[in-house]
Amino acid sequence: MMGWAETLRTAIAALNARRMRSLLTMLGILIGIAAVMLTVGLGQGASAQITSQINSLGSNLIIVSPSQTTTSGGFRGGGGTASTLTTQDAALLADPAVAPDVAAVAPTSSASGSLQSTESTWTSTVIGTVPDWQRVRAREVANGRFFTDAEVNSSASVAVIGEDTATELFTSANPVGQTISINGQAFTVIGVLKSAGSSLASNDDDTVVVPSTTYAARLSTSSNANSVSSIYLEGKDAESLSAAYQQVKTALLASHQVTSDDADFTVSTQASLVETATSITGIVTLLLGGVAGISLLVGGIGVMNIMLVSVSERVREIGLRKALGATPAIIRRQFLVEAGILGMLGGVVGIALGFIGAAILTPVLGMTVMISIPATLLALVVSLGIGIVAGVYPATRAAKLAPIDALRSE
Amino acid sequence: MNLMLNMTGVRKTYATGAVEVEALRGIDLQVSAGDYVAIMGPSGSGKSTLMHIIGCLDVPTSGRYELDGSDVSSMSEKQLAEVRNRKIGFVFQSFNLLASLTALRNVELPLVYAGVPATERRERALAALAKVGLADRVQHRPGELSGGQQQRVSVARALVTNPALILADEPTGNLDSHSTAEILDLFAELNTAGRTIVMITHEADVADHAKETVHIYDGLLREQSVGVGAAK
Numbered sequence: 001m002m003g004w005a006e007t008l009r010t011a012i013a014a015l016n017a018r019r020m021r022s023l024l025t026m027l028g029i030l031i032g033i034a035a036v037m038l039t040v041g042l043g044q045g046a047s048a049q050i051t052s053q054i055n056s057l058g059s060n061l062i063i064v065s066p067s068q069t070t071t072s073g074g075f076r077g078g079g080g081t082a083s084t085l086t087t088q089d090a091a092l093l094a095d096p097a098v099a100p101d102v103a104a105v106a107p108t109s110s111a112s113g114s115l116q117s118t119e120s121t122w123t124s125t126v127i128g129t130v131p132d133w134q135r136v137r138a139r140e141v142a143n144g145r146f147f148t149d150a151e152v153n154s155s156a157s158v159a160v161i162g163e164d165t166a167t168e169l170f171t172s173a174n175p176v177g178q179t180i181s182i183n184g185q186a187f188t189v190i191g192v193l194k195s196a197g198s199s200l201a202s203n204d205d206d207t208v209v210v211p212s213t214t215y216a217a218r219l220s221t222s223s224n225a226n227s228v229s230s231i232y233l234e235g236k237d238a239e240s241l242s243a244a245y246q247q248v249k250t251a252l253l254a255s256h257q258v259t260s261d262d263a264d265f266t267v268s269t270q271a272s273l274v275e276t277a278t279s280i281t282g283i284v285t286l287l288l289g290g291v292a293g294i295s296l297l298v299g300g301i302g303v304m305n306i307m308l309v310s311v312s313e314r315v316r317e318i319g320l321r322k323a324l325g326a327t328p329a330i331i332r333r334q335f336l337v338e339a340g341i342l343g344m345l346g347g348v349v350g351i352a353l354g355f356i357g358a359a360i361l362t363p364v365l366g367m368t369v370m371i372s373i374p375a376t377l378l379a380l381v382v383s384l385g386i387g388i389v390a391g392v393y394p395a396t397r398a399a400k401l402a403p404i405d406a407l408r409s410e
Numbered sequence: 411m412n413l414m415l416n417m418t419g420v421r422k423t424y425a426t427g428a429v430e431v432e433a434l435r436g437i438d439l440q441v442s443a444g445d446y447v448a449i450m451g452p453s454g455s456g457k458s459t460l461m462h463i464i465g466c467l468d469v470p471t472s473g474r475y476e477l478d479g480s481d482v483s484s485m486s487e488k489q490l491a492e493v494r495n496r497k498i499g500f501v502f503q504s505f506n507l508l509a510s511l512t513a514l515r516n517v518e519l520p521l522v523y524a525g526v527p528a529t530e531r532r533e534r535a536l537a538a539l540a541k542v543g544l545a546d547r548v549q550h551r552p553g554e555l556s557g558g559q560q561q562r563v564s565v566a567r568a569l570v571t572n573p574a575l576i577l578a579d580e581p582t583g584n585l586d587s588h589s590t591a592e593i594l595d596l597f598a599e600l601n602t603a604g605r606t607i608v609m610i611t612h613e614a615d616v617a618d619h620a621k622e623t624v625h626i627y628d629g630l631l632r633e634q635s636v637g638v639g640a641a642k
Contacts, residue, residue: 003525006522013510013511014510017510316506317508320506320508321519321523322491322494323465323467323494323500323506324494324495324500324519324520324523324567325491325492325494325495325496325520325523325524325571326491326523327487327488327491327492327523328487328488328491329488330523402468403467403468404462404467404468407467407502407506
């Protein structure tokens with residue numbers, strides 16, 4: 001029986017004899033593998049990016065946001081959209097008897113505000129909250145200080161501004177101690193926040209934070225002075241986060257006198273946000289990867305096509321080899337190995353192209369293309385498999401050729 | 411005497427469409443070891459079919475065929491491949507060398523299928539090429555060799571496995587008279603050295619080189635005549 005080394009040698013010689021055709025056939029597999037690698041890599045990169053952004057919001061974070069419910073009449077309460085969440089809700093959740101696993105609570109209201117300094121004007125998001133916001137959102141003060149509980153109680157007109165806001169309002173002077181006007185109301189800047197980096201939708205560095213009481217009294221546009229736009233909470237630790245989540249949900253359902261089916265708020269944790277985000281990117285990746293996978297399939301059909309052409313071109317050679325003692329099994333193996341090599345070489349070059357593409361796309365798109373090693377190895381196995389599967393039919397045809405018919409063909 | 415080839419009542423029927431064609435209608439043929447037999451016949455006589463069956467490229471519809479003592483008339487395709495590999499050395503009219511391989515690799519080919527290790531393969535192929543007088547052409551490809559040289563490469567390929575039978579199908583059909591003489595001399599030499607040779611031809615002067623000639627006509631063997639080869 002013929003050895004594998006000899007089979008391989010013969011296959012390589014046969015492919016080499018038709019170099020241009022072999023290269024073009026490989027191209028189909030090559031493009032397919034590279035496309036699958038890049039789309040999956042982009043999807044994973046996007047997913048990782050979103051996850052890290054969500055995680056940068058804070059640690060063990062629970063977010064309660066209002067969900068607007070339709071009235072029995074069937075239309076939403078228009079105009080001043082009063083949030084379903086209030087400062088009373090926040091106070092309730094801060095009670096250790098109600099939610100023992102919650103470490104800090106920061107009710108937050110926000111609205112767009114016109115800012116004016118001695119130097120320039122700017123529009124930014126104004127947030128009314130409490131000192132715990134700093135802890136819950138994991139924000140640090142770069143310059144100056146954050147406001148205190150005393151300042152919240154006294155509705156002090158003080159503001160802490162984001163780094164970008166500071167740059168916009170004050171070109172040279174130290175912002176701390178300066179006076180700015182927010183929607184025509186005068187505030188003293190007492191601190192500048194350290195940069196948090198831009199997150200998913202909003203720029204966390206372009207913001208103005210003021211005490212919640214001051215916000216309610218002087219800036220709020222809401223019809224209900226007690227309403228807040230969301231409540232940020234910090235769980236005690238990662239282990240008790242789900243317990244904290246349950247406590248928050250149960251407490252709010254009870255106080256709002258609703259069931260979870262018609263709840264007028266939603267509670268989400270970072271984990272659930274990450275889950276949602278990754279499931280969305282996962283679906284997108286799957287779709288794109290599927291399209292790329294179809295191109296791989298087309299590449300496989302190309303291999304099959306060329307192998308069939310090759311078999312009919314080499315009928316005489318097959319006949320001779322059979323006359324000289326090649327069994328059907330050897331002939332079949334010969335063509336399978338040829339098809340496998342075409343697939344595998346296409347895969348190797350495709351993977352190389354995928355890495356090059358990733359290196360080029362990462363700076364161009366500003367997104368990380370994450371190519372995983374297991375996925376790359378899988379791609380290699382898949383390309384080899386496609387080659388072999390595509391080779392089965394042509395190889396079987398070659399193996400079945402009767403030696404006399406094969407020798408007769410001129 | 412030891413029979414190398416023993417055929418009794420061999421028939422071969424082909425179905426071409428609705429019509430059945432009986433290419434061989436009961437062939438009895440015995441070839442002893444060391445014999446040199448020419449099979450002659452016009453086209454359409456069943457000559458090629460007989461050659462295919464002798465060469466184990468095809469199996470008879472009925473009848474019995476023993477090659478070197480083993481019955482090959484009911485073997486599987488795999489077994490037939492092994493018999494062709496070990497017991498038969500083919501020499502074809504159109505040489506049938508693989509154009510992309512050197513003379514050496516072409517001669518090695520049957521040994522490759524026999525699973526002979528690379529070094530031994532090379533030695534044996536070189537020896538066979540030396541025997542046909544092509545020791546200085548081993549690295550040439552068929553395209554770089556003359557017709558006579560190409561046919562000598564295929565004779566070397568037929569010899570290299572030490573087969574029981576050398577089966578030549580119109581071996582001089584594509585050759586000029588000089589190369590024809592060369593090849594026929596080579597066959598005579600091989601036969602003198604003890605090789606059994608069966609040669610299919612339609613040329614009487616080529617057949618004359620064999621020890622014996624059998625004629626096939628309409629799928630039947632007509633007569634056995636003694637050629638000049640036997641007189642030598």
